[in-house]
Amino acid sequence: MFSRRQFLGTSLAAPLLSASPRFRFRSDFWINLHHFVRAEARRRMLGATRALPSLEDSVLETYERHARASLIFDKELVALKDALVEGSRPSQALQRAADVYRDQIWPSQDRENRFWIERVEPSVARDSPRVMKQLGSAYGAKWLKGAILVDVCPDTGPTLAYTTGRPRGTAGHVVIDPGRCAELDVAFEIVFHEASHTVDDQIVAALNGVAARVGRKAPEDLWHAIIFHTAGFAASRARPRPDFVPYARRFNIHPQFWRALDDHWQPWLEGKISRGEALEGLVRAAYAGLRGTPLLRLEGKEYIVQDGDVLVIRHG
Ligand SMILES: [Zn+2]
DSSP, X not given: OOOHHHHHXXXXXXXXXXXXXXXXXXXXXXXXXXXXXXXXXXXXXXXXXXXXXXXXXXXXXXXXXXXXXXXXXXXXXXXXXXXXXXXXXXXXXXXXXXXXXXXXXXXXXXXXXXXXXXHHHHHHHHHHHHHHHHHHHXXXXXXXXXXXXXXXXXXXXXXSEEEEOOOTTSSOEEEEOTTTTOSHHHXXXXXXXXXXXXXXXXXXXXXXXXXXXXXOOOOTTHHHHHHHHHHHHHHHHHSOOTTOOOHHHHTTOSXXXXXXXXXXXXXXXXXXXXXXXXXXXXXXXXXXXXXXXXXXXXXXXXXXXXXXXXXXXXXX
């Protein structure tokens, strides 16, 4: 059986493992279970090997539609997660899954999460006042009041981490995979990348404003390429070593915008031109990099939507 005391004991009332002014890191049972059940439902749907075969099928069935949905863009799935952050009673399905998960998965997962926090948190706490200031002025954005909650948890979908909304009492909620962010440099950069997402609406608005002034539409994803570039640059400054390569450059993310970013955004980061000039140059130059980039791909009916996909449904 499940008592209120039990879930409070592992949710909001759980002692935070660490606290820095800007970030609160934690390893939370229900958030981890929620993501685990979704991932397990997805494995079942795809016929992949399950991580916890003793988990009841009826639990996984209730998560089937969440398994198809995007962790970032599906409002219902985000609301479900945010309710857990805010301390609401977990669903019946999660409560039914809790015992077997607590028994077989959680002890080692919690250990991995806490180990990650112990390694990453000190450098984030040390550098965050400076890096957050740099990022805020680079974007021309105002950080939201309060701390960004960072839940350490695997099963974040196709991305290493994701950030959504603003559950009560937070300035944004990041979920980050300790396995795929095991490398300290990657973890450090991704924490600040995800923090940038808490103000991405301001970045998009600034970009669209400049684009409208020059009579163009800002290319799709350019705002995200700006975040990758800026957080990568700030991380490389904070962790000065010759072999530091920002994540996007290492893993070939948004390469169509690299040239434009290097020519127009980087000079702003180095204080050589104004942000207005940088944004205008960037919008104009970004189109040059887009030629030859595939925008649409055809998939069959049985295709399972990936996080980040934008769908165009063909009728008839
Ligand atoms: Zn991102």
